[in-house]
Amino acid sequence: KAGVTQTPRYLIKTRGQQVTLSCSPISGHRSVSWYQQTPGQGLQFLFEYFSETQRNKGNFPGRFSGRQFSNSRSEMNVSTLELGDSALYLCASSERPDAPLHFGNGTRLTVT
Amino acid sequence: GQNIDQPTEMTATEGAIVQINCTYQTSGFNGLFWYQQHAGEAPTFLSYNVLDGLEEKGRFSSFLSRSKGYSYLLLKELQMKDSASYLCAVVDSNYQLIWGAGTKLIIKP
Numbered sequence: 001k002a003g004v005t006q007t008p009r010y011l012i013k014t015r016g017q018q019v020t021l022s023c024s025p026i027s028g029h030r031s032v033s034w035y036q037q038t039p040g041q042g043l044q045f046l047f048e049y050f051s052e053t054q055r056n057k058g059n060f061p062g063r064f065s066g067r068q069f070s071n072s073r074s075e076m077n078v079s080t081l082e083l084g085d086s087a088l089y090l091c092a093s094s095e096r097p098d099a100p101l102h103f104g105n106g107t108r109l110t111v112t
Numbered sequence: 113g114q115n116i117d118q119p120t121e122m123t124a125t126e127g128a129i130v131q132i133n134c135t136y137q138t139s140g141f142n143g144l145f146w147y148q149q150h151a152g153e154a155p156t157f158l159s160y161n162v163l164d165g166l167e168e169k170g171r172f173s174s175f176l177s178r179s180k181g182y183s184y185l186l187l188k189e190l191q192m193k194d195s196a197s198y199l200c201a202v203v204d205s206n207y208q209l210i211w212g213a214g215t216k217l218i219i220k221p
Contacts, residue, residue, distance in 0.1 A: 033209070042213040043155075043199065056208045090154055097207040098142055103154035 001026055004104035006091050012110045018079040021107045025072050025093030032074040033101065034066055035090040049074055050097060081111045114138045116212035118200050123218045124190055132185045132198050132215045140205025146174050146185045147199040149214070155199055195219045
């Protein structure tokens with residue numbers, strides 16, 4: 001089985017712009033989660049989708065949004081980018097919410 | 113609030129044994145995961161405990177005590193490649209994962 005695929009791997013954006021990140025989960029996995037990781041903050045939970053429904057949401061501002069499609073692929077969007085949004089964004093999929101997560105290699109976003 | 117505590121950093125010697133502790137206070141409990149993350153890479157799944165006791169997988173073992181809100185990851189016969197961050201995560205009553213900040217393990221020759 002192919003692993004979790006995230007695109008793009010690297011992205012450089014300017015403050016005020018918006019960005020869309022994509023995640024293709026492992027085939028058969030219906031749960032997709034998104035995380036932000038920075039050196040000082042560790043893994044911060046953004047949101048989780050299961051069968052196209054947002055099941056849980058972390059403590060991030062409304063500029064961060066996401067969605068999941070019927071084929072379980074997911075996207076997250078960040079609008080009005082700030083310098084502090086520079087981070088590694090990780091997507092993970094699992095068969096169900098309490099099953100082990102399989103992470104993608106992440107998208108490294110740099111905001112200048 | 114929900115909280116997971118792990119030591120920030122630990123140092124151990126190649127060939128030795130190290131125990132990484134994780135204590136948690138969460139709204140309910142539906143399991144505890146340990147993940148390993150090498151620098152610059154994504155986390156990978158190591159172990160899952162939902163019942164009290166020890167789970168052994170080769171050089172790695174994980175222990176859980178639900179009554180004490182405590183888990184540990186035991187790494188034996190340490191190798192240089194074990195240098196990584198180790199993340200503890202608890203599944204709460206809403207089946208949401210609560211993550212610890214991770215323990216950076218440094219292995220010295």
